[in-house]
Each structure stands twice: as structure tokens, then as C-alpha cells.
Amino acid sequence: MARITASVYTSHVPAIGAALDQGKAGDDYWQPLFRGYDYSKHWLAEQKPDVVFLVYNDHATAFSLDLIPTFALGTAARYAPADEGYGARPVPEVLGHPELAAHIAQSVIQDDFDLTLVNKMDVDHGLTVPLSLMCGQQDPKQGAWPFKVIPFAVNVVQYPAPSGRRCFQLGQAIRRAVESFDEDLNVQIWGTGGMSHQLQGPRAGLINREWDNAWLDQLIADPVACSQVPHIDYVREAGSEGIELVMWLIARGAMADVAGGPKPVVKHRFYHVPASNTAVGHLILENLRD
Structure with a gap:
């Protein structure tokens, strides 16, 4: 059967993609951030996942304010990098896994989660930057x-936005769906977005290092309690865009310990500010192998 072997968590700041695309990764400003992912690239190359289930948020690219699904599952065979107003990023198109996506849709919807199924869409920096x-x-x-x-x-x-609790429960449903797929696949689940940042209003530029790192501690050690954090805490402590962190709870809910298995191994943890006007968090959790 398919299995979820690890979860990856990372911010998806658009300026990171611009720095890479414009050859600025070695600049004094950006170098410390990209060094934090050196281990991650080597780790990923060794893990060789077949499929990554990548949780992100669209930034009014595939979905306008006319139509905003709470949870949208991509079921297509391929996805083009989106033009977000300054041309598409110079990265490869994304190849999907329609068979596993259809199976997840069937399983999760029958598990009482309402999903929007998307057979065609472009993907923006929320997906391509990670x-x-x-x-x-x-x-x-x-x-x-x-x-x-x-x-x-x-x-x-x-x-x-959906609650952290609902996202955490959805992650559990996704794990059950993946494990009931009858092809032998190495699957990872990635939660992206965050950490603390606010893009507008009197608190624009807010970054809360202490809260971010305490939240990471809790995500690792006590994900159930972390899933109970109310939305107002994210907004108050991590800024208006800090709510993106609920997407990390989908990935955390899919890990084995939540279903009674052993605690995951923390393979890597990294935190850096600033990246543009955002705090960057990054974490890799690996399920113990049978």
C-alpha cells in the first residue's frame, strides 16, 4: 500500500522565488535563508518520494474572489506555473498523480469532508516556491x-478560514486515504505558508519570533493542543497572514503518531527573519520505518 513517510513544513514567501529566479540566492541578504535548506535538499534527494501532497493557498490566481473553495484538491495530470502579474516563474510544469488524487477524493469525501475537485488550474508561488x-x-x-x-x-x-482543528482532522483523513491506496508509493505531505507576517494596516511588517518558535515546539510535541489554537490567537500574535499556519496542521495530522504510532523524528528545524517582510519557518518530520 501507499504510505506517508514524512511531512515537510515551510514558508512560501514570493520574494524567495524572485530571488532564485533573478540569481540573487548568493546575495548577503538571501544567503542565510537558503543555507537553511541545504540539508533539506540532500535529505529529499535521499528520500526519493514518488508523490508529494502539497498543501498551500492560492493567492487569487486560480481562484478569484468570485469563487473561493475552502478545500480544493487538484486532480489533473499537469499544472502550469501561474502568471501572477509579472510572468510565470521559469520553473518546470508540475506533474500530478490523477489516480491517487481521485482515490483521496473518494476516500476523504466519504469520510465526510467536502472537497472541491479541480481538473484544471495553474499553480502560483504558494506551491512553486516550496x-x-x-x-x-x-x-x-x-x-x-x-x-x-x-x-x-x-x-x-x-x-x-477553516479552523486548525478541522485542518488537523482533515490530515488524519488524508493519511487514511493514502494508506488505503493499493499501489506501493512513497508519499510525503507538505504544509506551507506562514510564519508570522502582516502585509497591511497599522501592524504591517509584524514578526513575532517568540510566538512562532513556541508554536513550532507545540506542533512537534503536542499537535492536538496546537490544533486547538483559536483563530484570534493567530491574528493577534502572528499577524493577519499568520493564519496560513493552519495549513501546517493538515500535514501534522497525517503523521503516524496522531493515529497511535510512534513519535516522528525531527530531521531538521530552521527559523529565519527577515525574508522580505515575513518570518520563515521550516521543519522536517520523518515517520519511523517499519
């Missing part, structure tokens, strides 16, 4: 990303 951080810069003319990707878009742009 791929670049973990895989390194890829030349679109030289091939594809090294694994299939199932995009899973969550609405954290227009309130009401």
Missing part, C-alpha cells in the same frame, strides 16, 4: 520536478 526551496532551482527546459505533486489549496485569504 518546490524550489526543497529541490533547488530547476531549469524548465531540462526536465520536470523529481516527483509527482498533488496540489491541495486551502482558503486562508478570505474569512472565514
Whole structure:
């Protein structure tokens, strides 16, 4: 059967993609951030996942304010990098896994979660920046990303956003779905977005290092309690865009310990400010092998 072997958590700041695309990764400003992903790239190359279930939020690219699904599952065979107003990023197109995506849709919807199924969409920096951080810069003319990707878009742009508790429960349903797929696949689940940042209003530029790191501690050690954090705490402590962290709870809910298995191994943890006007958090958790 398929199995979820690890979860990866990372911010998806658009300026990170711009720095990579413009050859600025070695600049004094950006170098400390990209060094934090050196281990991650080596780890990922060794793990060789077949599929990454990538949780992110669309930034009014595939979905406008006319139509905002709470949870949207990509079921297509391929996804083009989106033009977000300044041209598409020079990265490969994303290849999907329609068979596993369809199975997850069937299982999760029958598990009483309402999903929007998306058979065609472009993917923006919320998805492509994590791929670049973990895989390194890829030349679109030289091939594809090294694994299939199932995009899973969550609405954290227009309130009401889903609760952390609901996201955590959804992660558990996704794990059950993956484990009931009858093909032998190495699957990882990635939660992206955050950490603390606010892009507008009197608190624009807010970054809360102490709260971010305490939240990471709790995500690792007590994910059930972490899932109970109310939305107002994210907004108050991590800024208006800090609510993106509920997407990390989907990935955490899919780990084995939540279903009674052993605690995951913390393979890597990294935190850095600033990246543009955002705090960058990164974490890799690995399930113990049988």
C-alpha cells in the first residue's frame, strides 16, 4: 500500500522565488535563508518520494474572489506555473498523480469532508516556491520536478478560514486515504505558508519570533493542543497572514503518531527573519520505518 513517510513544513514567501529566479540566492541578504535548506535538499534527494501532497493557498490566481473553495484538491495530470502579474516563474510544469488524487477524493469525501475537485488550474508561488526551496532551482527546459505533486489549496485569504482543528482532522483523513491506496508509493505531505507576517494596516511588517518558535515546539510535541489554537490567537500574535499556519496542521495530522504510532523524528528545524517582510519557518518530520 501507499504510505506517508514524512511531512515537510515551510514558508512560501514570493520574494524567495524572485530571488532564485533573478540569481540573487548568493546575495548577503538571501544567503542565510537558503543555507537553511541545504540539508533539506540532500535529505529529499535521499528520500526519493514518488508523490508529494502539497498543501498551500492560492493567492487569487486560480481562484478569484468570485469563487473561493475552502478545500480544493487538484486532480489533473499537469499544472502550469501561474502568471501572477509579472510572468510565470521559469520553473518546470508540475506533474500530478490523477489516480491517487481521485482515490483521496473518494476516500476523504466519504469520510465526510467536502472537497472541491479541480481538473484544471495553474499553480502560483504558494506551491512553486516550496518546490524550489526543497529541490533547488530547476531549469524548465531540462526536465520536470523529481516527483509527482498533488496540489491541495486551502482558503486562508478570505474569512472565514477553516479552523486548525478541522485542518488537523482533515490530515488524519488524508493519511487514511493514502494508506488505503493499493499501489506501493512513497508519499510525503507538505504544509506551507506562514510564519508570522502582516502585509497591511497599522501592524504591517509584524514578526513575532517568540510566538512562532513556541508554536513550532507545540506542533512537534503536542499537535492536538496546537490544533486547538483559536483563530484570534493567530491574528493577534502572528499577524493577519499568520493564519496560513493552519495549513501546517493538515500535514501534522497525517503523521503516524496522531493515529497511535510512534513519535516522528525531527530531521531538521530552521527559523529565519527577515525574508522580505515575513518570518520563515521550516521543519522536517520523518515517520519511523517499519
